[in-house]
Amino acid sequence: MNQKYLLLFLFVFLTTTIFADPPIPPKGYRWVLNGTFSDEFNGNKLDSKKWYDTFNGWKGRAPAMFIPEAISVKNGNLEIKSGVLDKPVKDFTIYGGAVCSKSNDAYYGYYECRAKASKIAMSTTFWMSNAKVPYLETEDSRDSYSQELDIQECVGGGTVHKKFRNGMNSNTHFRYVKPGDKRETFMSRGTGAILNSEVSEEFHTYGAWWKNAKEVLFYADNVLHDTVMVRTDISDQPFDRPMKINMVTETYDWQPAPSKEDLLNDEINTAFYDWVRSYELVKVDEKVKLTYKESIFNENIEIIACNKGTSLAIDFTYKANRDRKIEFLLLDKKGNVMHKENLSVYAGYGNSSFEIKKEKLIRSLYSIQAKYTSKSESKMVETIL
Template sequence: MKITTSLLPTLILTTICSSVLAEPPRPPLGKKWILNETFSDEFNGTELDKSKWFDYHPSWAGREPGIFMPSQISVQDGLMRIKGEKLKQDKVITSADIVTQEGTERTYSIAGGAVISKTETAYFGYYESRFKAAKTTMSTTFWLATRNWDFPGPKPCNDRYGLELDIQESIGRGGDFNGKVFAKGMHANGHFWYADCDGKMQDLRSPKVTFKSDNLASDSFNTYGGWWHNESSASFYYNNSAPKFMRFYSEVKDKPFDQPMGVNLVSETYPFPWVELPNDQELADPAKNVAYYDWVRAYLLVDAKHEQTDKNISRSNPLIYTESITINPTSVALIDNKNIEFLMEYKTNQARLLQIELRNAQGQVIAKSDITVQPGYAFLPYQLASRTKLSEHEQYSIYTSIKPLTSNKNSDVLFSQWVNLANFNTINDLETKLNNLTNIELTDDHSLIIPMEQGVFHYSIFNQGKKLNLTQQMQGITYNNSLDVKGLAKGSYFLQLDGEWVAKFEKTTLAK
């Protein structure tokens, strides 16, 4: 597959349709989401998959007075359930946590539950879960954390740290207590647990991210997602809404979230009196005391141009996507008299055959491409070669279809779509577009601040030679709408985000 960049045209950025039950956000251009089997589970069996999950927390008994007990975990009817109950008799144990020593006496009177990943290799990627909170003040949560809190800090004094990324923390009802806000919406936090030279553990938090809702978290199932971008940032998604972003606390370490973590689905008691303890009546009511998890899914971001065989790619093939191929007609560009290029998205739940045909005004197929793809969600540029000369003044159409790998019959088409092309984008169109781009002034420290709503984009920066000969100078993924362009030479430059030309800028001085 040949990829060119000089004529990538405008792509109208789309938002994920709210009618879609759940899927990851659109990947940056050239990237693809694949399901990470290690941390994904549809809970379709009759018991918890012990090859993936502990039914207890391996290093934490639970926050008093709620103790994690395997007896509270069950799987049936496609749901993983965590039940909160009053213990018949208080349980007294000695244990440690991140701020207390081994041997600390603890008294427990309430049973909760924790489903914890057996591995701690969850790293950059997208993590989401669909669940309904219990109708009590027991928590229903989804988070990532290290179980090691002794990673060496930056100082020569045996300082140490651990990490926690809370995608959703919720309770199922309100009341007369400060923590009642957790009963509605989405609440995400980033914790940098740090013990300085004095050995005292501190909770150094990122600015929290919240989504408001009028509904209780226990009223219905909701989908909560977190995209862990890199060591410095994450974004969060509530029922596939537009993202909100988080910058991790970085006053101790410049890039703090630099360790892999485990995945946790937990129902516990929250600190009293910030959240009142669940009462005996609701803990005894089976209509109220159960948290329901529909599924948990994790995704890896990989190169879309190279299909990969990875041990973590899902073999269960859950039906995540409405399978489709999407080509925006305004993105089709005429490269030369026999080649066109466009931006394409595809979503498949299994290995599939994608077929793309270019047809002329008489309906004749003049270009065709068959592509075998693995499951996932990809966004990439693609080029198609015609057998005959193409003209910018004629009418064409693109036909796309998805078929099973095992059959090429027209009756086996799983998805098909026609895209009518009024005209191709050409070199003249590109020149006009570039001339009309908004000009951005660089900051004093040679940073480029992108003046648009914050998002996750693949960026490319080109400079202009003679006769609109564009040469790519920088590319990558931006999460915070800021690009460091200190390394660029003096000259005129153009910025592209996910294939869309968005701005131009001049660099008149060199960084010192």
């Protein structure tokens, strides 16, 4: 029997949801949505249980100040609008906005957003960060550090660097303050990917698999484009602490600020975030409480069947928005059922397997059918082995 690949049925939903497509989980694990850091922005206001409408402890980078009035939720998007302040505040003459998670417990997992940048010289960003804490402490002085994971930094218009207009720009920063010093030293390592259209022309998906304290994988439009190993100049476990999530529009000091004309143009001055989704990696057979009720997976199954000599190994991945039952049927060439396997799977995107012992394989030609069962329907497809 040769190894075969099978893409099974897809459930079709009458909705405009863009289905989730995180990377394939490791064997024996599944991705589960973390509701604390996920939002479809389908309401009419920002969810104050999850998000701040400004950046606590940071007013923004002059000349752009963060103001809550820049933030709105409508038409299925989080919108961050830039504009001109009615009255300057010291060095701040214009405004942008910041939405930050109230929880700072985002840890290893997959983090993604679907966003469309404004078309002015303001950034549209998606990143993670945490506060300074001591690294080593002595009697005389102490140092400190923080982490920053930039999943996407882009500028939709007026930028002096083309890559910020048509690319995904990602970075890892170990931000270190030496004992007795007030300035930060950035231990940074990043990467970039060219997109198939400019960041302000259409929505793109930006994702990062924060795998462990040293490694981050970056995905542009659901395709892996690079793996970054975080610098270990100071710490051998540089990304070892949880962080919060930030969606921010700001000005940079390496390029001119947007013009007043652009800031007052409502056709180009707004950044849009369709959704932000965050996933935790758990064991495929571990029951966990679901904290996100949205149906964001396009439910399907993929199968790989391989003859191991003494048994038939069935490896499969599945996507399910809720707990499901899957029925696998081993058929002979006449369609007779030679073996039946019923499995229950938990909601999420899982990677699992089972085996059929060789004594069940009494014909030379077989096929496998697999069927999801739900309250409303069940569907089936077949592959020949």
